[in-house]
Amino acid sequence: MAYLGRLISVAMDHTILLTSLTVLFFVSVSCACPSGFTTHENNCYVLLPVPTTWAEALRLCDAVKAKLAWIENGAENTFIVQMLKKTNTTGHSTEVWLGGTDMLLEGMWMWADDMELIEYTNWFPNEPNNAGNNQHCLGMMVNHDFKWDDYSCSLTNYPLCKRMQDDGEQSVIG
Numbered sequence: 001m002a003y004l005g006r007l008i009s010v011a012m013d014h015t016i017l018l019t020s021l022t023v024l025f026f027v028s029v030s031c032a033c034p035s036g037f038t039t040h041e042n043n044c045y046v047l048l049p050v051p052t053t054w055a056e057a058l059r060l061c062d063a064v065k066a067k068l069a070w071i072e073n074g075a076e077n078t079f080i081v082q083m084l085k086k087t088n089t090t091g092h093s094t095e096v097w098l099g100g101t102d103m104l105l106e107g108m109w110m111w112a113d114d115m116e117l118i119e120y121t122n123w124f125p126n127e128p129n130n131a132g133n134n135q136h137c138l139g140m141m142v143n144h145d146f147k148w149d150d151y152s153c154s155l156t157n158y159p160l161c162k163r164m165q166d167d168g169e170q171s172v173i174g
């Protein structure tokens with residue numbers, strides 16, 4: 001007798017491999033500031049601990065793909081003051097450069113970034129005084145609560161740089 005082999009029914013176990021679907025979310029990085037910058041609202045700020053003239057400050061900020069800072073309102077100014085107070089590089093005698101200047105016309109303060117007239121201001125009392133008829137660049141006084149003062153552009157202060165979060169990727173509509 002033939003050995004009745006046991007019929008083994010091989011049940012093909014169709015194991016359904018549940019492949020995890022890896023969904024790649026391309027998270028927009030437009031909401032992030034570059035390393036080293038501090039984020040506030042839709043902007044990024046960094047104080048460069050390199051004392052430079054105002055003109056050189058413009059170039060240094062440009063080198064980090066930012067602009068010498070412009071300040072649009074009191075809330076932004078308050079944020080910046082708080083940020084600077086946490087910075088070890090301030091608090092001594094080196095002031096902070098902002099992007100304002102009246103070198104085109106005395107008394108007509110403009111932001112160098114877009115040559116728009118400066119609207120919000122936070123001048124120290126009796127400033128801007130254009131002392132010596134030679135103060136055409138905007139800075140913040142580290143020893144006077146970062147109030148604004150006009151300084152000689154050849155002084156060497158720390159550049160405060162600012163950029164918009166989506167700077168360079170934003171498409172202009174309309």
Ligand SMILES: [Ca+2]
Nearest residue numbers: 129130135150
């Ligand atoms: Ca002054």
